[in-house]
Amino acid sequence: MSQPRSRTPLVLGIIGGVACLGLVLVLVIGGVAGFLILREGSDPGAGAATEEGPTEGTGGSTGSGEVVAPPGAAADQPYxxxxxxxxxxxxxxxxxxxxxxxxxxxxxxxxxxxxxxxxxxxxxxxxxxxxxxxxxxxxxxxxxxxxxxxxxxxxxxxxxxxxxxxxxxxxxxxxxxxxxxxxxxxxxxxxxxxxxxxxxxxxxxxxxxxxxxxxxxxxxxxxxxxxxxxxxxxxxxxxxxxxxxxxxx
Incomplete structure (x- = not known):
């Protein structure tokens, strides 16, 4: 009479397969999240106001943030x-x-x-x-x-x-x-x-x-x-x- 086959290898195989699938899912989710973060950081329209000033809602200018004095005036000259x-x-x-x-x-x-x-x-x-x-x-x-x-x-x-x-x-x-x-x-x-x-x-x-x-x-x-x-x-x-x-x- 043949001996019953052990189910241990099958169980271990299933567990290993599930673990691999979980690892793949983690990697995919991490990659998608990283892509979204990078895209948001590089989007010039992301966020609100910056150091260069808030965006005007009626076609107003915002300035470049760099101090430029009028011709003939020093950068720190207030007139x-x-x-x-x-x-x-x-x-x-x-x-x-x-x-x-x-x-x-x-x-x-x-x-x-x-x-x-x-x-x-x-x-x-x-x-x-x-x-x-x-x-x-x-x-x-x-x-x-x-x-x-x-x-x-x-x-x-x-x-x-x-x-x-x-x-x-x-x-x-x-x-x-x-x-x-x-x-x-x-x-x-x-x-x-x-x-x-x-x-x-x-x-x-x-x-x-x-x-x-x-x-x-x-x-x-x-x-x-x-x-x-x-x-x-x-x-x-x-x-x-x-x-x-x-x-x-």
Missing amino acids: VELSTSDDGPVVDVYLDFLCPHCQTFEATQGPDLQEMAEAGEITLRMHPRPMLDATSSPAGYSGRAANAALCAAAEDPANWYPASAALFAQQPGSAGLPDEELIGIVGEATSVDISDCQAEGTYLPWLEQVVEPEAQQAVPGTPAVLIDGEQFSGDLTSSGSVRKAVEAA
Whole structure:
């Protein structure tokens, strides 16, 4: 009579097969997970905001993250110098393109400042602040408007005056204006195409990282005028008031 065959090899074979199948499944799952992680990490659209700033929802520029100062200015210089005088006073002007009082300041003092600058009577330094960026919806209008004016001034400093005047003349409410309109306003005022400069947000990092921190230490708000480092305390809404103070300096 033949002896019954042991079932042990069969059981061991089954167990071994199941173990191999489990190992294969683990490897497959691990490979798929690794692929998904790598794809997510390399997807430029993955995640929300980065160091370079949040994405604008209305065609706004975000800036490259690299600090680029306007032509003629050092990277750590918190102003753009529109004119230089050998013996006249230094006039620093702090403004924000969303500030209603700055709109009044532009109307009452802007022409005098331009005239004195072009005559070489003063060293005129403009500090365009993104101070009210957080108050516009979407956020960021002050900086984008300042960038638009700087893009024009980068071609020729004289372009600052018509660009600034036009931006204040068409100052929006808290909703701000999209880049397309800013490009049109500045382009019409200066005949300069700032499309690429505005789309790239060329000067936004400089405005946010250099201009605004210095302004927060120097003045309480906008508009503000310093004459040879001393804050003008007269009536900024009165035509000719800054000119008189400059002449008396």
